[in-house]
Amino acid sequence: MWAILSVLVENRPGVLFKITHLFRSRNFNIDSISVGITDNPNYSRMTITSYGDEKQIEQIVKQLDKMIDTVEVKQLDEHKTVFRELCIFKLKLSNANDSMEVNKLANAYGAKVHDVKKDSLMVELTSTPDQIKAFEELAKPFGIIDVARTGVTALQRSGA
Amino acid sequence: MESMTGAKALMTAMEKEGVKEVFGLPGGANLPMYDEFSRCDIRHILVRHEQSASHMADGFGRVSRKPGVCFATSGPGATNILTGIATAQADSSPMIAVTGQVPVAMIGKDAFQESDIIGMTNPVVKYAFQPRTPGEVPEVVKKGFYIAETGRPGPVLIDIPKDVQQNEASMEFPDEFNIQGYHPWTDPDIVACEKAIEMLLNSEKPIILAGGGTIISSAFAELQSLAETLMLPVVTTFKGKGAFPENHPLSLGPIGMHGHAEANKMMAEADCVLAIGTRFSDRSVGTFEAFEKQLKIIHMDVDPAEIGKNQTTSLAVVGDVRTSLRIMVKLLLQKAIKKTEESVWLKHVKETKDYWRENLKLHPGEMGAAKILRKLREILPKESVITTEVGQHQMWASLFYDVIQPGTFFSSTGLGTMGWGFPASIGAKVARPDVPVVDIAGDGSFSMTENSLATAVLEDIPVIVFVLNNSTLGMVAQWQRTFYDRRMVGVDQGGCPDYVKLAESYGAQGIRAQSMDELDRAIKSAISSDVATVIDIPIDPEEDVLPFVAPGTSLSDMILPS
Numbered sequence: 140m141w142a143i144l145s146v147l148v149e150n151r152p153g154v155l156f157k158i159t160h161l162f163r164s165r166n167f168n169i170d171s172i173s174v175g176i177t178d179n180p181n182y183s184r185m186t187i188t189s190y191g192d193e194k195q196i197e198q199i200v201k202q203l204d205k206m207i208d209t210v211e212v213k214q215l216d217e218h219k220t221v222f223r224e225l226c227i228f229k230l231k232l233s234n235a236n237d238s239m240e241v242n243k244l245a246n247a248y249g250a251k252v253h254d255v256k257k258d259s260l261m262v263e264l265t266s267t268p269d270q271i272k273a274f275e276e277l278a279k280p281f282g283i284i285d286v287a288r289t290g291v292t293a294l295q296r297s298g299a
Numbered sequence: 300m301e302s303m304t305g306a307k308a309l310m311t312a313m314e315k316e317g318v319k320e321v322f323g324l325p326g327g328a329n330l331p332m333y334d335e336f337s338r339c340d341i342r343h344i345l346v347r348h349e350q351s352a353s354h355m356a357d358g359f360g361r362v363s364r365k366p367g368v369c370f371a372t373s374g375p376g377a378t379n380i381l382t383g384i385a386t387a388q389a390d391s392s393p394m395i396a397v398t399g400q401v402p403v404a405m406i407g408k409d410a411f412q413e414s415d416i417i418g419m420t421n422p423v424v425k426y427a428f429q430p431r432t433p434g435e436v437p438e439v440v441k442k443g444f445y446i447a448e449t450g451r452p453g454p455v456l457i458d459i460p461k462d463v464q465q466n467e468a469s470m471e472f473p474d475e476f477n478i479q480g481y482h483p484w485t486d487p488d489i490v491a492c493e494k495a496i497e498m499l500l501n502s503e504k505p506i507i508l509a510g511g512g513t514i515i516s517s518a519f520a521e522l523q524s525l526a527e528t529l530m531l532p533v534v535t536t537f538k539g540k541g542a543f544p545e546n547h548p549l550s551l552g553p554i555g556m557h558g559h560a561e562a563n564k565m566m567a568e569a570d571c572v573l574a575i576g577t578r579f580s581d582r583s584v585g586t587f588e589a590f591e592k593q594l595k596i597i598h599m600d601v602d603p604a605e606i607g608k609n610q611t612t613s614l615a616v617v618g619d620v621r622t623s624l625r626i627m628v629k630l631l632l633q634k635a636i637k638k639t640e641e642s643v644w645l646k647h648v649k650e651t652k653d654y655w656r657e658n659l660k661l662h663p664g665e666m667g668a669a670k671i672l673r674k675l676r677e678i679l680p681k682e683s684v685i686t687t688e689v690g691q692h693q694m695w696a697s698l699f700y701d702v703i704q705p706g707t708f709f710s711s712t713g714l715g716t717m718g719w720g721f722p723a724s725i726g727a728k729v730a731r732p733d734v735p736v737v738d739i740a741g742d743g744s745f746s747m748t749e750n751s752l753a754t755a756v757l758e759d760i761p762v763i764v765f766v767l768n769n770s771t772l773g774m775v776a777q778w779q780r781t782f783y784d785r786r787m788v789g790v791d792q793g794g795c796p797d798y799v800k801l802a803e804s805y806g807a808q809g810i811r812a813q814s815m816d817e818l819d820r821a822i823k824s825a826i827s828s829d830v831a832t833v834i835d836i837p838i839d840p841e842e843d844v845l846p847f848v849a850p851g852t853s854l855s856d857m858i859l860p861s
Binding site: 148149157160161164197198205206207210 | 417418421422425426446478479480481602603604606607608611
């Protein structure tokens with residue numbers, strides 16, 4: 140199963156290292172990780188996505204919780220969570236009407252277009268990993284030169 | 300508020316924590332701390348290798364249940380204690396390791412004797428601090444001791460850059476502090492305790508499996524009371540050895556790769572187990588699949604992350620095991636439940652125990668391991684503290700040395716660190732100078748830290764090293780005999796060194812015992828000796844440790860003496 144973990148940590152040097160080291164030494168997988176400071180500068184929030192069976196995910200949560208630098212560890216329910224990822228694609232423009240086609244596709248996904256050149260352009264898409272994958276499939280025929288993704292960040296919906 | 304250096308603040312804060320002894324070795328980057336020993340009451344115990352200092356602190360911590368403290372300098376001094384820290388972590392032993400570090404401005408410059416010890420120790424410490432200003436030192440020490448000794452104990456590293464030791468700041472020694480993400484104790488789960496009782500009462504073949512956590516939380520009286528009230532047979536893990544008096548009629552001794560035959564048999568037959576403070580290590584339970592067959596498992600542990608880590612359980616009782624056991628005993632008292640009649644199961648257990656105690660074939664020679672260890676048991680007072688090295692002798696100690704007073708047997712069980720037992724015995728003796736302390740050793744393992752004889756002699760710490768000497772890395776040799784068709788590679792110790800002469804060269808007493816009479820005299824002489832004693836006992840290099848559960852098999856598939 141795919142799990143989204145929201146980990147509130149003390150904002151101190153070395154904490155990211157300890158978290159990633161825990162995944163390595165316990166033989167867990169990190170699918171994506173994103174980190175940012177919270178409104179309270181004493182804390183950072185890490186959003187980690189991981190694959191594993193139910194037992195493994197439960198162990199990851201427990202091991203993270205056991206860490207002294209973690210203040211709160213939650214496994215988020217996808218259906219009760221707003222989760223997004225920012226992705227930037229650099230696409231090839233080969234034919235005259237590619238630019239128009241890419242713009243249409245970007246519009247359909249609510250993406251923004253940047254850095255339009257004669258033979259390439261960039262598309263900035265903020266969406267769920269599924270939607271990003273779907274976009275990627277449709278963008279492939281144009282030719283993907285490069286991709287950069289932030290990894291998922293997430294917050295639980297109010298009242299959830 | 301008083302102005303003082305970081306080094307002085309460290310010593311002051313440690314004195315406030317009740318530290319009386321530090322095991323260590325000085326070097327360039329911890330000299331300011333060492334200078335403070337000249338003007339404070341803390342005793343410094345000098346070692347000849349930092350690894351031994353960490354094992355001494357570990358031994359001290361296990362026996363006193365207060366963190367033992369070791370000091371090492373930066374770079375190689377720090378890396379030398381890495382094994383000791385990992386050993387303490389694997390066995391949940393409270394320890395404070397204080398290392399010197401290069402000055403703050405030099406960190407990351409590959410300076411002389413710089414090592415990133417924070418990075419290197421990360422997976423094997425409970426927590427690590429590196430104060431960057433002297434003013435942080437008092438709180439770091441306070442928090443460090445609190446983290447090391449509460450909840451599931453473990454080692455804490457305090458890495459102090461040299462300028463932080465040298466520079467002055469106005470110091471505040473806080474009594475209170477807040478560690479937001481650390482919750483060492485959870486409230487006892489009374490509902491789970493009640494369910495546990497129900498499960499035990501409703502099963503036909505219940506058993507208690509006491510792990511190391513039982514010893515760490517000193518739950519001896521509670522365990523005995525529960526076992527006696529419900530007439531439950533008790534097996535232990537190797538780390539839990541001696542959590543329950545091994546001369547008690549309900550005791551079956553340790554299970555595991557080299558567990559007692561009766562303990563392994565009964566564990567494999569049980570239908571419900573109360574597992575107390577254990578992680579279900581592979582060495583204890585064999586393959587998990589075999590272990591969980593038809594077995595309901597109640598898992599009691601202070602560490603919530605242990606629940607379900609290695610073993611799926613039917614019921615979890617999270618919390619300090621002593622508190623949980625006390626609740627169970629109280630509930631039974633309230634319900635006036637006390638079993639007096641022997642169940643069919645208990646009769647079967649006792650018959651099995653009697654059978655194996657009489658019929659397990661032992662080495663026929665006069666100096667067989669069982670005879671040697673039973674002789675030691677016979678002479679030593681029951682309150683004596685035992686440490687062991689790692690290898691065949693360790694498993695023979697598990698099989699043939701009965702622990703009568705709970706909490707007097709310690710071994711490197713998790714990491715299996717050869718060379719642990721001797722320095723650990725020195726730390727144990729510092730914590731308990733009033734009782735005999737014996738390191739049950741093998742020659743291979745003792746060799747690794749034998750230079751701690753200098754510490755034992757010069758610091759006047761008269762421990763006993765009891766060497767079962769087969770001049771072989773015996774456990775490896777046994778595996779080569781069993782699994783590698785007797786192709787013996789890299790195990791012969793060539794009779795080197797002569798341990799009597801070695802002991803004497805350090806100013807210790809050295810005695811060779813080649814018969815039971817000589818052994819008897821040697822043990823008695825060692826107990827009454829004012830200096831450390833090494834008893835060298837030549838044994839048959841072909842003697843195997845049996846029973847033997849081969850790795851990856853089930854507890855019921857034991858290799859037995861033929």
